[in-house]
Amino acid sequence: MKHAAVKHSARAVARQAKAGNRQAEAGARQATGGGPDAGAGEAAVRRAGTQTGGRRWVKQIPYCVVLAGLVAGLATVRGGGQAVKSGTLVIAGALLAGALIRLVLPDGRAGMLASRRRLADVAVLAALGVGLLVAGMFARVTS
Numbered sequence: 791m792k793h794a795a796v797k798h799s800a801r802a803v804a805r806q807a808k809a810g811n812r813q814a815e816a817g818a819r820q821a822t823g824g825g826p827d828a829g830a831g832e833a834a835v836r837r838a839g840t841q842t843g844g845r846r847w848v849k850q851i852p853y854c855v856v857l858a859g860l861v862a863g864l865a866t867v868r869g870g871g872q873a874v875k876s877g878t879l880v881i882a883g884a885l886l887a888g889a890l891i892r893l894v895l896p897d898g899r900a901g902m903l904a905s906r907r908r909l910a911d912v913a914v915l916a917a918l919g920v921g922l923l924v925a926g927m928f929a930r931v932t933s
Contacts, residue, residue: 859884
């Protein structure tokens, strides 16, 4: 007997998300008594969402640090001449710093630096960083 592959469409995922939201709202209404104050439960759900949303940006600080290093390196490279070598080293440093940050921080605090498993993220960032470091160290710049 052949097994049919289960495929999840975008619609099915959206339906599941809606169902989860409805259950959360129903739970909030139940917690408030579900009477004429049923709207208060929905307000509590909205307030809870904004309270966690206010702290969400803190998780992105490591990503912003790496992004700032990359932007600084690209701005340095734009100078031309010897600045190309310096900019390459700045970018390499930013990528290696990103690898170190990803290695040290837990998954929940790494923000957008955590896109895959920890080892895969660290390996990719470190490989790119070391590659650019070697390229920047041995690059010959003609004036």
